[in-house]
Amino acid sequence: MSSLIAPRYLIPVLLIAGVAGCALFTPLRLALVLLVPALFVALLDFFQHKHALRRNYPLIARLRWVSEELRPFIRSYFVEGDLEGRPFSHEQRSLIYARAKGELDSHPMGTELDVYSDEYEWLGHSIAPKEEAPEFWRVNVGEGTCAKPYNSALLNISAMSFGSLSAKAIEALNLGASIGDFAHNTGEGSISKYHRAHGGDLIWELGSGYFGCRAKDGSFDAGLFAENSSGGAVKMIEIKLSQGAKPGHGGVLPGSKVTPEIAEARGVTPWKTVYSPAAHTTFSNPIEMLQWVAQLRELSGGKPVGIKLCVGQPHEILAISKAMLETGITPDFITVDGAEGGTGAAPLELSNSVGMPLREGLIWVRNALVGVGLKDKVKLAAAGKIHSGAGMAKAFALGADWCNAARPFMFSLGCVQSMQCHRGDCPTGVATQEEWRQSGLVIEDKGPRVARFQRQTVHSLREIVVAMGLENPWEITARDMRERLNGAYSAPIDKIYEFLDENVLLNDPNSTKIADYWTQAQANSFRRA
16 A cells, blocks of 8 residues: 555544545535544544554544544443453352342342363252241351450451542441441551441451551551540451462552551551551561560550451461461451452552462361361451352351451442452442542442442352251361262262361371371471471
């Protein structure tokens, strides 16, 4: 093609000719309203040097960026099937929306899953359902070790910080937690005034940045912690060691995002960049970590203190178990976050390639506690794409005592999975700090939706427990859950994964498949022996 008629030259020439023609021919002058701006944009593209596509195809190349912006919405609304879509499928989101709105959540014509493929797994029901099972259950955390144990719901709001979520989203979540009598985890961004707005129970998460109890040099301030943890709204404290979306990764909050409100909540200077190191500075080995757990329990006035992690190096979990035995100090709970978790921004490589998924991670921590005889003292919470009663039941089968959810509660607020969280452009006002975007989120409407979703999901767990002929969800075991390995064979979960017997790591560790990891673990170091 001759360079004289190449799109680089042809498009501006045609636009110039069009503008000239319309200017001379009176009936067409109205078209100048469109042609003049188009010509201006085409000339900008023609002379700029940053984008080759725009330089070679002035004006029309911008359709590529428009298509990129619309792609998630077109895919979600027009292309994906009910069982497609990630991280949450259309079917999963529809279930959450229906429960949040109080609408019918039944499904017609049977399952759409291929029951002979590896996407299918199931829980065994009973010929004699237990209809007299309690209407709901709660779990005591810290009983026997704390002056102020917490009676927790079985489904709570997982960690999401103010700053990652909007002020209105945080306030609506807290209203829902207050209405439904369940807990709201603050995320590592500390306790903002929006977390306290409606009196919902709080789990205060402490990350390596020590926000809310941070000294000027970024270290932990015991006095500030005691002051902020003493309030009645704070029911438990959770030390975040790592999280599913970006395990082992620190964080940087650019100064431009440190608004006065966010700075107030985190205890930092407004408009100044804040760094969170990858590792905590209050401890360097398992024993020191547990000593800090005991210190926080005392400073808080006897409230339950636990740790949250995404399992990475298996020997480290066993090292913590050995440290519990050596010190006699146990956390009141351990939250296992699966690698499939995540709400805000995270490096793609970490999200895709680092960290153990929830199922394996939960089994590892369960085995570590059962193997040393401490499971009755340390409660287990599970987090990682749990959005339904069935998901909760499966977590209980693997050893969980309660469950946490983050993105499903975002959906209950109206999130449409537009995948704009990291950009602050959330169209529903959930994950943005722009006030005009937040104006669409009405707290008085969304708070009850949060409560309804939680209530209906826990009710669906009860229906499964009843169908299985059990008294409570803690009676669900790994043998009650089956996984399909191929089209011709399935097996109970306890035949696929190893589930250790009580005290076996103390009495006969060499009889287990994790004997090498047990040998590598040491109470005074996170490194391999």
